[in-house]
Amino acid sequence: MTVKKTYPRDLETPCLVLDLDILERNLAKMQAAARDAGKDLRPHVKTHKCSALARLQIDAGAIGVCVAKVSEAEALVGAGFDDILITGPVATTAKVERLVDLVAAAPSTMVVIDHPGNIALLDAGLGARRLSMDVLLDVDVGLHRTGARPSDALALAGQIVACPRLRLRGIQAYAGQVQHIRRYEERKHASRRCLQDAVHIFRELQASLPDCAIFSASGTGTFDIDLAVPETTELQVGSYVCMDTEYLEIESAGNGSLPAPFDPALRLLTTVVSANHDHFVTVDAGLKSLYRDGGTPQVIAPADGAWTYDWFGDEYGRITRSDDSALPRLGDVLELVTSHCDPTVNLFDHYYLTRGDRVTGRWPIDLRGCSQ
Amino acid sequence: MTVKKTYPRDLETPCLVLDLDILERNLAKMQAAARDAGKDLRPHVKTHKCSALARLQIDAGAIGVCVAKVSEAEALVGAGFDDILITGPVATTAKVERLVDLVAAAPSTMVVIDHPGNIALLDAGLGARRLSMDVLLDVDVGLHRTGARPSDALALAGQIVACPRLRLRGIQAYAGQVQHIRRYEERKHASRRCLQDAVHIFRELQASLPDCAIFSASGTGTFDIDLAVPETTELQVGSYVCMDTEYLEIESAGNGSLPAPFDPALRLLTTVVSANHDHFVTVDAGLKSLYRDGGTPQVIAPADGAWTYDWFGDEYGRITRSDDSALPRLGDVLELVTSHCDPTVNLFDHYYLTRGDRVTGRWPIDLRGCSQ
Numbered sequence: 230m231t232v233k234k235t236y237p238r239d240l241e242t243p244c245l246v247l248d249l250d251i252l253e254r255n256l257a258k259m260q261a262a263a264r265d266a267g268k269d270l271r272p273h274v275k276t277h278k279c280s281a282l283a284r285l286q287i288d289a290g291a292i293g294v295c296v297a298k299v300s301e302a303e304a305l306v307g308a309g310f311d312d313i314l315i316t317g318p319v320a321t322t323a324k325v326e327r328l329v330d331l332v333a334a335a336p337s338t339m340v341v342i343d344h345p346g347n348i349a350l351l352d353a354g355l356g357a358r359r360l361s362m363d364v365l366l367d368v369d370v371g372l373h374r375t376g377a378r379p380s381d382a383l384a385l386a387g388q389i390v391a392c393p394r395l396r397l398r399g400i401q402a403y404a405g406q407v408q409h410i411r412r413y414e415e416r417k418h419a420s421r422r423c424l425q426d427a428v429h430i431f432r433e434l435q436a437s438l439p440d441c442a443i444f445s446a447s448g449t450g451t452f453d454i455d456l457a458v459p460e461t462t463e464l465q466v467g468s469y470v471c472m473d474t475e476y477l478e479i480e481s482a483g484n485g486s487l488p489a490p491f492d493p494a495l496r497l498l499t500t501v502v503s504a505n506h507d508h509f510v511t512v513d514a515g516l517k518s519l520y521r522d523g524g525t526p527q528v529i530a531p532a533d534g535a536w537t538y539d540w541f542g543d544e545y546g547r548i549t550r551s552d553d554s555a556l557p558r559l560g561d562v563l564e565l566v567t568s569h570c571d572p573t574v575n576l577f578d579h580y581y582l583t584r585g586d587r588v589t590g591r592w593p594i595d596l597r598g599c600s601q
Numbered sequence: 602m603t604v605k606k607t608y609p610r611d612l613e614t615p616c617l618v619l620d621l622d623i624l625e626r627n628l629a630k631m632q633a634a635a636r637d638a639g640k641d642l643r644p645h646v647k648t649h650k651c652s653a654l655a656r657l658q659i660d661a662g663a664i665g666v667c668v669a670k671v672s673e674a675e676a677l678v679g680a681g682f683d684d685i686l687i688t689g690p691v692a693t694t695a696k697v698e699r700l701v702d703l704v705a706a707a708p709s710t711m712v713v714i715d716h717p718g719n720i721a722l723l724d725a726g727l728g729a730r731r732l733s734m735d736v737l738l739d740v741d742v743g744l745h746r747t748g749a750r751p752s753d754a755l756a757l758a759g760q761i762v763a764c765p766r767l768r769l770r771g772i773q774a775y776a777g778q779v780q781h782i783r784r785y786e787e788r789k790h791a792s793r794r795c796l797q798d799a800v801h802i803f804r805e806l807q808a809s810l811p812d813c814a815i816f817s818a819s820g821t822g823t824f825d826i827d828l829a830v831p832e833t834t835e836l837q838v839g840s841y842v843c844m845d846t847e848y849l850e851i852e853s854a855g856n857g858s859l860p861a862p863f864d865p866a867l868r869l870l871t872t873v874v875s876a877n878h879d880h881f882v883t884v885d886a887g888l889k890s891l892y893r894d895g896g897t898p899q900v901i902a903p904a905d906g907a908w909t910y911d912w913f914g915d916e917y918g919r920i921t922r923s924d925d926s927a928l929p930r931l932g933d934v935l936e937l938v939t940s941h942c943d944p945t946v947n948l949f950d951h952y953y954l955t956r957g958d959r960v961t962g963r964w965p966i967d968l969r970g971c972s973q
Contacts, residue, residue: 241695243973244973275916317875317885317917318875319874320873320874320875320885320931320932321613321872321932323613324613327613343875343877344875344931346932374883375874375883376875376877502689503690503692505716505741505749506745513689514972516892516941516943516944517947517972520888521893521894542746543943544669544670544689545689547746560692560718560722571889572888572915575889576947576970577970577972597970598948598949598950600885600889600890600948600949601614
């Protein structure tokens with residue numbers, strides 16, 4: 230399908246655009262990195278919220294996908310996916326019932342456990358339906374968001390193993406707190422240090438439980454660092470596919486400076502809707518179209534670096550000059566790299582797809598709003 | 602329809618809830634304030650994004666509604682509404698075409714103009730369809746977001762009047778920059794001062810143009826202040842219906858202290874999903890469910906003031922103790938007042954409705970994502 234011939238002026242704004250050439254390069258790079266290290270890729274769909282894009286990731290070689298919420302898994306199972314890992318624990322009877330429905334429909338569905346309460350709920354929910362499921366032990370490696378304390382992990386693993394409805398397949402160890410450390414060497418040392426406890430726990434489990442074969446970890450900031458840890462078996466990376474200024478601002482390996490190994494495939498288009506001042510203009514993307522979080526949004530077209538975006542209320546942004554260049558004019562369309570891709574993607578219902586200067590189609594962001 | 606008998610534990614989280622008793626009191630209070638001042642109410646739907654709620658506002662006496670975007674107006678016209686004011690200027694041919702389609706379907710649709718470029722675009726778009734429409738002159742009263750400079754306003758009004766396809770019906774003067782000034786007297790003086798230019802412009806226009814009868818202004822922070830300005834004819838208030846901590850934190854008239862004249866009808870429910878630490882627990886509402894903007898979200902139930910919410914990534918929040926009280930337990934549901942209602946509402950597809958301790962139904966947030 231070819232929607233429009235010109236890009237980006239003919240797209241209504243604000244809207245999200247995915248550059249397919251860049252997207253495919255990002256997918257291939259990450260898949261090759263995992264393959265070369267002899268590891269698996271289980272990309273996190275919470276970033277892009279799009280089953281069509283998840284399908285590309287599977288087609289490129291991913292062994293499955295991660296989601297953060299049960300409702301995201303429901304949408305993916307409805308779209309024909311399996312091998313889904315839910316990376317957050319479930320803590321209520323109602324959510325367990327939804328999860329058990331998922332296991333009935335897609336028996337390969339996995340969930341993490343970080344508390345004895347999860348085991349009790351899952352045992353009751355699965356027992357009522359005479360089902361069983363694979364689970365990972367969620368180990369807190371310093372983020373302190375979810376995950377069992379390392380000192381409690383082996384005891385919790387024992388409780389999981391004692392529950393006949395749960396098959397302990399390995400561990401999850403997500404070090405979200407180190408992903409955006411700017412200096413590469415500093416990030417590397419931090420990630421290595423915080424994964425040590427998880428490595429010990431994983432070795433202990435493997436020594437007695439041969440089915441305990443998954444060590445799921447990492448993010449876009451530490452993918453290469455964590456691939457070099459012998460015990461890790463799969464990457465949970467998410468943002469690499471879209472990218473944002475928050476990740477573009479961290480240093481990559483080798484040269485200790487930019488550019489990052491992945492390029493920004495995701496862009497936001499916004500139009501100048503008011504131009505009555507000498508030093509700034511107003512554009513049509515504000516809090517509700519470009520989530521105020523993460524780095525600084527970067528205006529990359531039509532001029533790269535000449536203008537600065539800042540939020541200006543729910544529906545508007547302000548564009549100021551970074552130098553003496555002229556301001557954009559009323560009706561001009563600007564292209565931005567978003568500051569934090571995940572929550573911005575969640576504000577839209579579809580991506581427009583581009584290849585070169587052509588818009589070639591659009592994909593529904595069909596997991597948008599799946600927050601439960 | 603009665604969905605569930607108990608509230609809030611049986612609702613899946615994260616979700617938004619509207620307390621109908623409070624909502625109706627807020628609607629009635631604002632309508633009465635306008636009526637007692639002999640003015641009209643044209644509430645801003647950008648806050649709640651819900652045609653069912655807009656219908657309640659009309660039924661309570663509002664003369665029409667405001668929206669920020671053309672796509673919001675399209676959704677409302679599709680739901681059977683008319684008398685819609687689009688409070689932002691249109692600046693592209695494509696958007697004007699959508700606007701002209703709206704005028705064809707709902708001839709009472711109004712839009713604001715703040716630049717000669719708007720006039721040229723509208724003249725071309727309306728001319729091609731042999732249509733005409735009502736417009737307001739958007740006057741910048743210090744927010745510097747949209748709006749003509751006061752010194753340019755009368756000249757721009759002259760250009761509008763010279764365009765036979767545009768009927769100038771009055772002015773819009775939104776002082777967003779003063780709405781959240783904490784001290785009431787300070788806010789009052791600021792609002793009075795910044796509306797002065799608009800008052801002069803409106804008087805000038807009225808002297809020569811008898812059809813120029815609308816002075817649309819104000820917000821929840823200055824509704825009573827602006828009702829006392831003789832020239833204003835209608836209020837564009839939005840947040841009063843839902844409320845949030847950003848507006849609850851400003852002082853109201855009279856006592857110079859809280860409480861605000863409107864109560865929080867909108868609440869966010871979130872569940873404890875991880876509880877492995879002594880000083881905090883993790884809940885299932887993060888950036889994607891509770892927009893990080895505005896004031897501080899307030900945990901009001903089951904205990905009011907004992908716990909503090911902070912964002913903890915895309916899908917999670919952290920609850921800490923404000924005092925020596927116990928933390929909530931795994932699976933517990935908390936009720937929060939949001940920090941900035943508008944962008945948080947835009948993250949959800951429906952509201953659950955409650956009356957007392959019963960959930961009585963739900964309303965689609967049918968304008969959610971209408972950002973164009």
